[in-house]
Amino acid sequence: MLTNKRMGLALSKPALKKFGVVLLSAFLLAACSPKLDWRIVQSPQEGYSALFPGKPEKIERKLPYQNQEIPQTLEAVKIEDDIYSVSAIHLSKDQAALAPKLLEQLQSNLLNRANVSLESALSVDALYQTTNKQRIATKDYFLEFKSTGPLEQSMRVRWITRIAPDNGAWIYQISVLHTAPARVDAKKFFSEEAYSNFFDEFHPE
Structure with missing residues (x-):
């Protein structure tokens, strides 16, 4: 079974343990998913637009962190063996100083x-x-997770931080998680057009 830990949001610090609950809900999306049906998804409240290969589910919650509540959203869609997702965390102006440590913990x-x-x-x-x-440099990471059962998992993930209009900060995690019986060469596999489109067409404000 897919676990929230594999998405990188089950954080070790007690204040962050509930973070992965949002992603757990995404894993419960219907198993019978459509083939790729690309559509632009506008998320003005989260400050981005994205190209998803199907209609994503959107989940909103408050993340308890250091006695504060930080808004977090997740948009995700499951297409066969893959989960495409965009997670967005918003830090207000008064919370912006938390961004580096929170990002480090996520990573x-x-x-x-x-x-x-x-x-x-x-x-x-x-x-x-x-x-x-505006074009800005970033990095994409290709990860292969240690198998804990009959299924193998790999991921392509990108993190982006942006200054918000209220002088706070956005932390975005864009990822595709692949789960299947056979292990894949992550870099080669996720370089295919079906995955590159998802990353190339994510546009924050």
Whole structure:
């Protein structure tokens, strides 16, 4: 069974343990999913537009963190063996200083499950384009998780942080999780057009 830990949002610190609940709900999407049916999804409240291969489910909640409540949303769709998802965390102006540590925690919990670090993980340089056509450098990471059963899991993931209009911050995690009986070469597999489209057409403000 897919677990919220594999999505990198089951965080080790007690204040963050509930974070993965949102993604757990995404895993419960109907198993009978349509073939790729690309559509642009506008999420103005979260400050981005994205190209999904099907109609995503949207989940909203408050993330308890350091005695504060931080808004988090998840849009995700399951297409056969893949879960395409965009997670967005919003930090207000008064909370913006929390962004580096929160991002580090999100990254480390996911990377640790693949037994890699930001420095050792297989990655490629990439560019994302904002809604006003600005192109900004980023990195995509290709992860292969240790098998705990009959299924193998791998992921392509990208993290983006942006200044919000209220001088707060957005933390985005864009990812595709693949679960199947056979292990794949993550970099080669996720470089296919069906996955590249999803990452290339994510546009934050």
